[in-house]
Amino acid sequence: MITRFWAECAMALTTMIFGLGIVWGALDFGIGWDSSGPQPGAFPFYTGMLVALASLGTIVVTTARRFAGNDLLGEIFLDAERARRVASFILPVIGFVVLSATLGMYVATVLYLVFTMRFQGGYGWLPTLATGFGAALAFYFALEKFFQIGLLKGPLERFLGF
Amino acid sequence: MDNIANLMHGFSVALTTHHILLMMAGVLLGILVGVLPGLGAPNGVSLLLPLTFSMDPVSAIILLTSLYWGALFGGSTTSILFNIPGEPSSVATTFDGHPMAKQGKATEALSFAFLSAGIGAMAGVILITVLSGWVASFALRFSSPEFFAVYFITFASFIGLGGSSPFKAIVAMGVGFALASIGMDSVSGNIRLTYDFDVLLAGVSFLIAVIGLFGIGELMLTMEEGLRFNGISAKVRARDVLKTAAKLPRYWVALLRSSAIGIWMGITPGGPTAASFMSYAMAKRSSRRGANFGKGEPEGVIAPETADHAAGSAAMLPMLALGIPGSATAAVMMGGLMIWGLNPGPTLFTDRPDFVWGLIASMYLGNVVAVIVVLATVPLFASILRIPFSIVGPVIVVVCFIGAFTVASKEFDIWLALIFGFVGYFFKKLDYPIAPLILAMVIGDKAEDAFRQSMIFSQGSLSIFWSNPLVTTLMSLGLILLLMPLIGTIFRRLRALGKTRAA
Missing domain, CATH: 1.20.58 (Methane Monooxygenase Hydroxylase; Chain G, domain 1)
Known part of the structure; x- marks a missing residue:
């Protein structure tokens, strides 16, 4: 160790x-x-x-x-249990950043929240999807509409014509 | 009584419906940020800053400072109800605040905390009102060597008084300076230290560093600890608040002493965290009920809270008057001032009196608004913490990265925030102080300019830093602070030596 x-x-x-x-x-x-x-x-x-x-x-x-x-x-710097907890947090975060850079931040937000809630938190599909899409929409309206700040966009947004 | 007239003018700037609404919005956001682990005051200000670029500076600074007050209050709420400090500076509040809450005196603990915090903040703001004009006019006599000496004092006190290993403080500070020098050199116009990476041309923003170091890094640490909220529910009724307020005058000694400690630690860059711990320790030592400390003694809530907020507001004094932030949050705000095109420092008082005095007046109003809003909304925010962290955590992550992107709309920044997250995690685990890094990133360019201009004046001789009584005093003060740990060690060794001889 x-x-x-x-x-x-x-x-x-x-x-x-x-x-x-x-x-x-x-x-x-x-x-x-x-x-x-x-x-x-x-x-x-x-x-x-x-x-x-x-x-x-x-x-x-x-x-x-x-x-x-x-x-x-x-003393041991990081035991297996703690390392596992940190990894289970930071690996999806890295995934989120990769997805943000490739698929855009809105898609990444939905995918990341769905992953952490459904597969790590063990919530049902309904609250999971509601939170994921709710968060993405909230960011969209607050940033793009209210503050006029654009986020990273990906192929989906281009397809939808944004 | 120039200051009074100025202050009245400031109130006329700050006291508009628009600004009062901004204060309430700022305080509410601040409490939210303070309540949620992983989002603290410096982080909250960093995340909000890009959204204020288009606002006028007075409104923007009112929003940001109100967020700061709110965050300080939010941090103490979680300390008392959940035994989880929402902010590093409210750790000391858990010692007696949470035991009080467990004994069923949550309302009393919260009211004591908020009211004494309000008093501490007021003490800090009054000091700013009285002294800032004077400090600024004194600082108008400063030229480059003096400014460099003041920067030197700031960093020397981090190294000497920081409490962590001096080597680690130097490393943190040096890394900050190095990061600040990436990109355009403001003196020669050269592009430096980009190692041929285009993404580094515009430099590394301190906002990204704050979001990564304080946000992602803090969350990693929280996750490692395996966070669990076992809260105590509290309803705050107006009658109970008034009853507690009536008891407050009994603790006037603690209030005064804690305000003094807080103000001192806020002006020197000790910051609110150090102030609250020091104040708690002093109260414990000198109180008649010292033995009750740690078991739910009201004075143990009042002392750290007063000092925390006094330090938080007093930290604005050196930022405004000298251009030197007294805490990490003040550093971020100062960076904001520079982005808005203002030049923090003595000239700000003559160039933009409406801004300075509007800000100072807003600090009075903001703290009153904050105390009222926080008392009214505690149950609401306490219920936010009942939402499981597996939902709140990832949402905070998303907010951090979106915040990082909005700083300059650069994809590279979100990668950078991730890297800073790892740095923050390991720095925290290994006791590297983070505040000096942020401070160095914000004032790095100014410190370098001051140094280079001094060198030009003196044709490259370091003796310019000892060329007149003013700069000599400042440099000597800095050296003493820097060598403090060494002096302490030598002193202890000598005493130990004396003892062995006597024996």
């Missing part, structure tokens, strides 16, 4: 890579001084360095604590 110690280190490593990525990106724009003051890359360069160094700091501190026998760091 993944313990808190490894989770801490993995996160710190990720932020370190992010920091170094910023440093690398900043180098393209010059990190020194020119006629108009500090070059555009200077500020990101130093913030990137700061992130990388602070991440290194976290790794060092965490490792030191681990060897000093800190119990908290030996």
